[in-house]
Amino acid sequence: xxxxxxxxxxxxxxxxxxxxxxxxxxxxxxxxxxxxxxxxxxxxxxxxxxxxxxxxxxxxxxxxxxxxxxxxxxxxxxxxxxxxxxxxxxxxxxxxxxxxxxxxxxxxxxxxxxxxxxxxxxxxxxxxxxxxxxxxxxxxxxxxxxxxxxxxxxxxxxxxxxxxxxxxxxxxxxxxxxxxxxxxxxxxxxxxxxxxxxxxxxxxxxxxxxxxxxxxxxxxxxxxxxxxxxxxxxxxxxxxxxxxxxxxxxxxxxxxxxxxxxxxxxxxxxxxxxxxxxxxxxxxxxxxxxxxxxxxxxxxxxxxxxxxxxx
Amino acid sequence: xxxxxxxxxxxxxxxxxxxxxxxxxxxxxxxxxxxxxxxxxxxxxxxxxxxxxxxxxxxxxxxxxxxxxxxxxxxxxxxxxxxxxxxxxxxxxxxxxxxxxxxxxxxxxxxxxxxxxxxxxxxxxxxxxxxxxxxxxxxxxxxxxxxxxxxxxxxxxxxxxxxxxxxxxxxxxxxxxxxxxxxxxxxxxxxxxxxxxxxxxxxxxxxxxxxxxxxxxxxxxxxxxxxxxxxxxxxxxxxxxxxxxxxxxxxxxxxxxxxxxxxxxxxxxxxxxxxxxxxxxxxxxxxxxxxxxxxxxxxxxxxxxxxxxxxxxxxxxxxxxxxxxxxxxxxxxxxxxxxxxxxxxxxxxxxxxxxxxxxxxxxxxxxxxxxxxxxxxxxxxxxx
Numbered sequence: 001x002x003x004x005x006x007x008x009x010x011x012x013x014x015x016x017x018x019x020x021x022x023x024x025x026x027x028x029x030x031x032x033x034x035x036x037x038x039x040x041x042x043x044x045x046x047x048x049x050x051x052x053x054x055x056x057x058x059x060x061x062x063x064x065x066x067x068x069x070x071x072x073x074x075x076x077x078x079x080x081x082x083x084x085x086x087x088x089x090x091x092x093x094x095x096x097x098x099x100x101x102x103x104x105x106x107x108x109x110x111x112x113x114x115x116x117x118x119x120x121x122x123x124x125x126x127x128x129x130x131x132x133x134x135x136x137x138x139x140x141x142x143x144x145x146x147x148x149x150x151x152x153x154x155x156x157x158x159x160x161x162x163x164x165x166x167x168x169x170x171x172x173x174x175x176x177x178x179x180x181x182x183x184x185x186x187x188x189x190x191x192x193x194x195x196x197x198x199x200x201x202x203x204x205x206x207x208x209x210x211x212x213x214x215x216x217x218x219x220x221x222x223x224x225x226x227x228x229x230x231x232x233x234x235x236x237x238x239x240x241x242x243x244x245x246x247x248x249x250x251x252x253x254x255x256x257x258x259x260x261x262x263x264x265x266x267x268x269x270x271x272x273x274x275x276x277x278x279x280x281x282x283x284x285x286x287x288x289x290x291x292x293x294x295x296x297x298x299x300x301x302x303x304x305x306x307x308x309x310x311x
Numbered sequence: 312x313x314x315x316x317x318x319x320x321x322x323x324x325x326x327x328x329x330x331x332x333x334x335x336x337x338x339x340x341x342x343x344x345x346x347x348x349x350x351x352x353x354x355x356x357x358x359x360x361x362x363x364x365x366x367x368x369x370x371x372x373x374x375x376x377x378x379x380x381x382x383x384x385x386x387x388x389x390x391x392x393x394x395x396x397x398x399x400x401x402x403x404x405x406x407x408x409x410x411x412x413x414x415x416x417x418x419x420x421x422x423x424x425x426x427x428x429x430x431x432x433x434x435x436x437x438x439x440x441x442x443x444x445x446x447x448x449x450x451x452x453x454x455x456x457x458x459x460x461x462x463x464x465x466x467x468x469x470x471x472x473x474x475x476x477x478x479x480x481x482x483x484x485x486x487x488x489x490x491x492x493x494x495x496x497x498x499x500x501x502x503x504x505x506x507x508x509x510x511x512x513x514x515x516x517x518x519x520x521x522x523x524x525x526x527x528x529x530x531x532x533x534x535x536x537x538x539x540x541x542x543x544x545x546x547x548x549x550x551x552x553x554x555x556x557x558x559x560x561x562x563x564x565x566x567x568x569x570x571x572x573x574x575x576x577x578x579x580x581x582x583x584x585x586x587x588x589x590x591x592x593x594x595x596x597x598x599x600x601x602x603x604x605x606x607x608x609x610x611x612x613x614x615x616x617x618x619x620x621x622x623x624x625x626x627x628x629x630x631x632x633x634x635x636x637x638x639x640x641x642x643x644x645x646x647x648x649x650x651x652x653x654x655x656x657x658x659x660x661x662x663x664x665x666x667x668x669x670x671x672x673x674x675x676x677x678x679x680x681x682x683x684x685x686x687x688x689x690x691x692x693x694x695x
Binding site: 115 | 384443449465467644645648650656
């Protein structure tokens with residue numbers, strides 16, 4: 001029965017494949033934006049920030065609140081949401097992670113899980129369990145209508161095009177920030193060796209705060225884009241997206257920013273193709289399976305370097 | 312890099328308390344279980360017994376999980392996966408094999424399924440453990456999380472085996488005849504108490520004996536060669552390997568034992584609750600159990616028992632308090648998030664810390680360390 005389904009799926013043809021590819025690129029772009037936050041934080045303080053997925057979820061909720069509940073114009077709501085999430089990321093680092101900077105890593109990891117649990121349930125209390133969605137007219141009509149049509153079936157609307165565009169634009173900006181600016185150099189120095197960096201006059205705490213701010217704001221952008229794309233905002237979206245984004249970060253090589261971007265796109269495409277051609281109920285399972293296989297067989301990821309254990 | 316600065320602790324008496332406690336922990340257990348034994352007799356309230364059963368179920372789960380983060384120092388976020396495997400072993404066996412007729416009737420009996428579920432848990436523990444246990448802490452945590460999520464997905468989607476989201480309803484409870492207790496109690500009560508299958512009472516005693524056996528096993532494990540090897544791995548993996556400890560072997564054994572306790576508790580849960588559905592095995596259940604281990608003190612057996620007692624009761628209390636707002640009942644996990652953060656910040660060693668851990672994480676006052684050291688060895692060598 002499964003084989004019949006498989007063969008049937010392959011007969012769907014090239015249009016279907018292109019549509020899946022486009023969906024994959026969009027979802028992958030969202031994963032890539034979240035994954036960058038994971039990878040930057042991991043690169044510097046070697047902590048899996050489990051609460052990062054929750055920041056993504058709160059980004060979507062904040063934009064929803066400012067736009068629908070407080071009736072602010074959409075661009076301002078987006079900016080306010082990004083700003084709030086940035087502050088939230090900084091607060092999180094300050095309250096939960098900074099006191100444990102020198103504690104065992106298990107303690108920091110458990111704190112991160114606690115923070116994730118706290119934020120997720122806080123959202124449940126504030127916004128309730130009923131899924132929210134942005135109203136139809138959030139974006140003008142021309143965002144929704146197809147702008148590119150391939151073979152008459154595969155459509156790309158401007159919104160989808162924009163997710164890809166915004167993702168690439170932000171990634172480029174981030175790349176320039178990391179490679180060309182002073183604070184970016186400081187970040188790279190801290191990722192290399194925090195002690196030596198602090199001896200060279202870098203304020204490590206400030207760099208870490210900055211990293212959390214950048215990661216959280218990118219996460220918030222991802223949340224808003226996903227809210228518009230899926231049109232569903234719920235308190236549980238953060239943890240699934242967070243784990244998949246972490247899988248993307250691992251896939252690309254954790255601690256490696258270009259790797260996280262690549263990993264996000266690869267994972268998104270793998271997921272949509274898996275869902276389209278193999279089995280759609282196991283959509284999330286494909287991401288988990290990819291993550292487990294990569295961690296087991298190539299923990300350094302696609303672009304990562306193999307690290308040796310120092311005694 | 313920077314050394315952690317020891318904090319001044321104004322609560323010296325507390326440390327004395329925990330020292331006294333850890334010396335007399337055996338008597339504490341005995342008193343506790345004698346008291347527990349008479350709970351269904353003196354408080355024959357259905358709700359109270361129900362709560363105590365879930366407390367003991369979580370005690371078994373927390374003690375089982377304790378082996379991984381507490382004894383070997385790895386973080387297992389997928390423990391609920393083994394719990395689910397145990398429960399579904401019991402549920403699918405009774406559902407698919409329960410109708411086979413007289414000669415095969417034992418296949419769906421509680422006492423046959425209990426060890427099978429434990430073995431099935433151990434099997435999956437080994438299958439997951441062998442490829443993944445060479446990973447470092449964070450990666451291992453994430454892989455176990457992925458495993459639990461895959462288990463949940465398979466349970467939801469493989470309808471032919473597990474009936475998916477509909478769940479499986481059990482048709483029988485295990486039989487336990489406690490009529491022999493009657494002569495003991497007839498002197499105390501005017502009315503004779505029927506011990507034979509009154510509500511949840513048989514389950515209470517089944518779980519009580521499982522908890523006692525679990526605690527005995529855990530205590531023996533802790534002091535065995537195996538336990539010493541685990542502690543060595545937890546303290547310093549590389550040093551342990553250099554001392555000739557086969558790290559992989561001991562880690563896989565730890566994982567298998569931990570998973571088998573998860574499977575055992577799962578099968579008991581399936582038989583007790585009589586209804587097994589994927590809803591009971593969400594990821595947050597894992598975190599709840601982890602929370603118990605952390606709250607009590609990772610690696611400390613009395614601590615973990617206390618943690619399970621406190622948090623399961625807290626769950627019930629919060630559920631009662633939130634009763635007027637059904638939307639918020641699900642949000643009770645907020646409390647557990649706060650507990651995890653606050654514990655890690657202010658008392659990372661837990662409520663009843665292991666003396667060893669306490670020495671590392673707590674006060675650096677040398678006299679207390681020496682006292683703890685002494686009492687620890689006294690207690691361990693049985694002279695105290």
